[in-house]
Amino acid sequence: MNDDLTVAILVSRKRRRFGINKALASYQNSTLLEYEIKVAQKLRTAIIIVVGQDTDSPVHQTPLVRDIIPDCGPLGGVYTAIHWSKTGLILTMPCDLPLLPVKVFEILLLYQNDQRPVVARSQAGLEPLFAL
Numbered sequence: 001m002n003d004d005l006t007v008a009i010l011v012s013r014k015r016r017r018f019g020i021n022k023a024l025a026s027y028q029n030s031t032l033l034e035y036e037i038k039v040a041q042k043l044r045t046a047i048i049i050v051v052g053q054d055t056d057s058p059v060h061q062t063p064l065v066r067d068i069i070p071d072c073g074p075l076g077g078v079y080t081a082i083h084w085s086k087t088g089l090i091l092t093m094p095c096d097l098p099l100l101p102v103k104v105f106e107i108l109l110l111y112q113n114d115q116r117p118v119v120a121r122s123q124a125g126l127e128p129l130f131a132l
Contacts, residue, residue, distance in 0.1 A: 003087075004087045004088045004089050005043065005044045005046065005087055005089045005090070005091060005109075006044065006046040006047070006048060006081070006085040006086065006087045006089070006090050006091070007040035007043055007044050007046065007047045007048075007090075007091045007093065008047075008048050008049075008050050008077075008078075008081030008084075008085065008090055008091065008092045008093070009023075009033065009036045009037065009040060009047065009048070009049045009050065009062075009093055009094075009095050010050050010074060010077040010078070010081070010092055010093065010094050010095060010129055011023040011033065011049055011050065011051045011052070011077075011095045022095055022096045023049075023051075023095040023096075025096075027098050028098075030098075032095050032096050032098050033049070033095050035097075035098035036093060036095050036097065036098070037062055039093075039097075039100070039101075039102050039105060040091075040093070042102045043091065043102065043105055043106070043109075044091075046085075046086070046087055047062050047063070048062070048063050048064070048065055048081065048084055048085070049062050049063065049064045049065070049095075050065055050066075050067065050077045050080050050081050050084075051064060051065070051066055051067070052066070052067050052070070052071075052076075052077075065080055065081075065084045066080070067079075067080050068080045068083055074094075074128075074129050077092070077129075078092055078129070089112065089132060090132070091105065091108065091109075091131070091132050092129055092130065092131050092132075093105070093129070093130055094129045094130065097130070104120070108120060108130075108131070108132045109132065111132075112132060117131050117132060118131060118132040119131040119132075
């Protein structure tokens with residue numbers, strides 16, 4: 001665990017493509033958000049959930065913060081995470097990655113560099129919301 005790390009889980013804003021709040025969608029008897037929180041807890045105890053101004057509030061004990069700049073999309077969520085984090089490092093992760101093992105997140109941490117962000121890459125290209 002890294003004491004200088006906050007994990008910021010970015011919760012869906014507009015529900016345009018999915019139709020409901022993805023964080024509350026059920027997958028194998030848990031919500032997508034619960035899966036992400038379990039992964040985040042394995043990495044760090046400092047966790048925040050970042051939601052849009054008009055997003056239904058997920059019911060959970062993890063601290064919840066609302067976007068500072070309304071209707072700014074995912075970039076607004078990243079900005080809000082940076083604003084609210086009390087640590088030097090922030091790992092941002094979307095709320096809809098239930099199949100990624102903790103090891104994938106640990107790999108991002110291995111590439112930590114004080115000068116540049118570390119961004120995950122998939123077969124589709126860069127994944128800027130899954131970054132350190």
